Amino acid sequence: MTEVATRQLPTSLGGLAAGFMAAQLLGPPVAAATQWQDRGHPVVYAIPQITGTHGEHANLFAVVGFPSSSVAEVSIVSFYSDLLANQERLGREFEKVLFDNLWDLYAR
């Protein structure tokens, strides 16, 4: 039996799951749905799901009345852009030494 949680997932995951299930189960005509079940696909049961935390505070960043382009925002974007632009790989020789000795290098 396949169990799919659809309740109490507050936003993105719950919404996606519910939307996907609705599209799959409610979308096709009755005849098509019957055929679908007749092919031996598992029946879907909905069970209660403990509240997740995904998206629980999704509006936390958006509802407070800060200007849309505050100095802080601009500065952090600038910082991130600089950080991103300066990224480099560790490099093959450095990676070889690291991964050849990784277990011994772990800090105990």
Next chain:
Amino acid sequence: MLTTDQIQQNIPRYLTALQQTELVRQLNDFENRSYYTSLFPNQILQGDGWSGIEIIRFENGARDKVKGILLSNSCDIDPANKRDFSPRIIFAPLVRLNEYAKLLASFLGVEQINNKMTAIRRQHVSSLFFLPHGGLLDTDYIAILDDLHTIPFEIFRHNSERVKLFTLSQMGFYLFVLKLSIHFCRFQDGDVRS
């Protein structure tokens, strides 16, 4: 990787304007600022450093206990969030930077090593997160973001040997999240998927 819009939408609004300004100031000077806070000495949070985390070596099944930094989201590992199934906790083991540098010295030149150490300390190496001396860290460390492990949260939680090494400060945490984003979330990966 994050877009400009995504960053703008995720500025921590729970901070006051003053705290936001301070965060920016610290980020722009992060090499000279503390990554750590003395707050939350006992809580288990994303970005925490802990000792005594059990690790299994894939190649031969060997087991040991190491220092590591937690990647799991704080909410996902909060015991107050009751769950039907216990989560696993994701962590990256820590390596002492000086021990790594000492090993490198057998293979590479001094200047080459020094340049790389500087890049690591400036958080310029995308696969590593640099952790400076501080908190209960006796020296500088690196977390290898390509070497992630999981253990059942209940094993971690009930391990009496684990000790909290550090809690990331606002700046340290933001830096950590930005590095995770750069390393793991590259929307423009160049693959046409449909």
